[in-house]
Amino acid sequence: MKVVISNRDGAGDPEGETIYRDLVSKSVFKQVKGIRSGKFLKVSVEAADAASAKALVSKMCDELRIYNPAAHSITVEV
Amino acid sequence: MTEIQAKVAVVRFPGSNCDLDAVSALRTFHNVEADLVWHEEPSIGEYDAIVLPGGFSFGDYLRAGAIAARSPALKRVTEAAERGTPILGICNGFQILIEAGLLPGSLLRNNSLRFVCKWVAIRVENDSTSFTRGMKKGQVLRIPIAHNEGRFYTSKREQRELADGGQVVFRYCDERGRPTPSANPTGTLDGIAGVCNRAGNVVGLMPHPERATEPILSPFGSADGSLIFKSMLESI
Numbered sequence: 001m002k003v004v005i006s007n008r009d010g011a012g013d014p015e016g017e018t019i020y021r022d023l024v025s026k027s028v029f030k031q032v033k034g035i036r037s038g039k040f041l042k043v044s045v046e047a048a049d050a051a052s053a054k055a056l057v058s059k060m061c062d063e064l065r066i067y068n069p070a071a072h073s074i075t076v077e078v
Numbered sequence: 079m080t081e082i083q084a085k086v087a088v089v090r091f092p093g094s095n096c097d098l099d100a101v102s103a104l105r106t107f108h109n110v111e112a113d114l115v116w117h118e119e120p121s122i123g124e125y126d127a128i129v130l131p132g133g134f135s136f137g138d139y140l141r142a143g144a145i146a147a148r149s150p151a152l153k154r155v156t157e158a159a160e161r162g163t164p165i166l167g168i169c170n171g172f173q174i175l176i177e178a179g180l181l182p183g184s185l186l187r188n189n190s191l192r193f194v195c196k197w198v199a200i201r202v203e204n205d206s207t208s209f210t211r212g213m214k215k216g217q218v219l220r221i222p223i224a225h226n227e228g229r230f231y232t233s234k235r236e237q238r239e240l241a242d243g244g245q246v247v248f249r250y251c252d253e254r255g256r257p258t259p260s261a262n263p264t265g266t267l268d269g270i271a272g273v274c275n276r277a278g279n280v281v282g283l284m285p286h287p288e289r290a291t292e293p294i295l296s297p298f299g300s301a302d303g304s305l306i307f308k309s310m311l312e313s314i
Contacts, residue, residue, distance in 0.1 A: 007186065010231075010233070010234070011184070011186060011231045012186070012189070012229075012231075012265070014187060014188075014189050014190075014191050014265075015187065015191060018191060064148065065144065065147070065148075065177060065179075066140070066144075068141065068144075068176075068177065068184045070182070070183050070184040070231070070232050070233065070236070071183075071184035071186055071231050071232070072184075
């Protein structure tokens with residue numbers, strides 16, 4: 001399972017903004033219009049199917065506060 | 079000998095590094111017994127007040143304070159908070175209290191992406207908490223900061239609730255007490271340097287009062303950090 005934690009829009013993302021402003025926007029890759037940084041976790045799970053694995057990992061992220069809902073949003077994918 | 083009036087726990091996590099400074103600062107008050115308490119010790123809940131010191135608990139892994147917030151110590155700190163025990167989180171201690179849900183909001187990486195280490199001025203916004211009751215609203219304290227993740231952030235709705243409910247305890251300000259953008263060292267929301275819970279017995283702040291308790295340690299010859307600990311002793 002892949003968990004990506006990133007800042008909510010209002011919380012700002014100085015790292016992503018710096019990568020874009022000071023590196024990418026000054027390069028030849030002019031079609032790139034923005035960068036967001038985040039944290040990536042790869043989670044190994046024993047589960048009957050993908051849906052139950054996703055439900056389990058989402059529950060873990062909520063209960064163990066893997067992200068802080070005041071500032072972050074997460075995506076959980078197989 | 080002065081009679082001991084208060085027993086204060088300074089909780090040490092793996093990676094704490096301001097713990098001995100906090101113990102030393104508290105011991106300058108001769109009627110205080112300050113103990114360094116390992117985070118797994120069950121005795122944490124038995125103290126008159128609890129200080130969570132600065133540092134890099136559990137290596138700041140996952141997020142500053144996130145792992146310490148799930149340690150056995152924080153179960154005991156939460157129970158003590160519910161009983162009304164004064165609890166102070168300094169820097170990483172503030173991050174831990176937020177991650178444990180004892181204080182609202184979040185502490186994100188500084189806007190500059192830099193570790194900011196300097197003396198700043200903060201203004202007292204609420205003088206009725208367990209750690210500010212010896213001060214006056216609007217009073218300016220000189221105190222150092224030293225952190226990488228101190229940019230307070232929360233939703234607009236919660237920001238309003240915190241302001242209306244008196245939960246903003248300290249704001250960064252200039253020397254004359256004005257909370258200007260240039261006096262904001264990290265891009266923290268609304269200049270917020272410290273907040274409290276609704277009851278006012280749990281306070282967290284990014285600045286380090288334990289590094290500002292003796293005039294010889296201050297470029298201004300001040301000891302403003304002592305005022306925070308004096309207020310705590312008045313609250314016990």
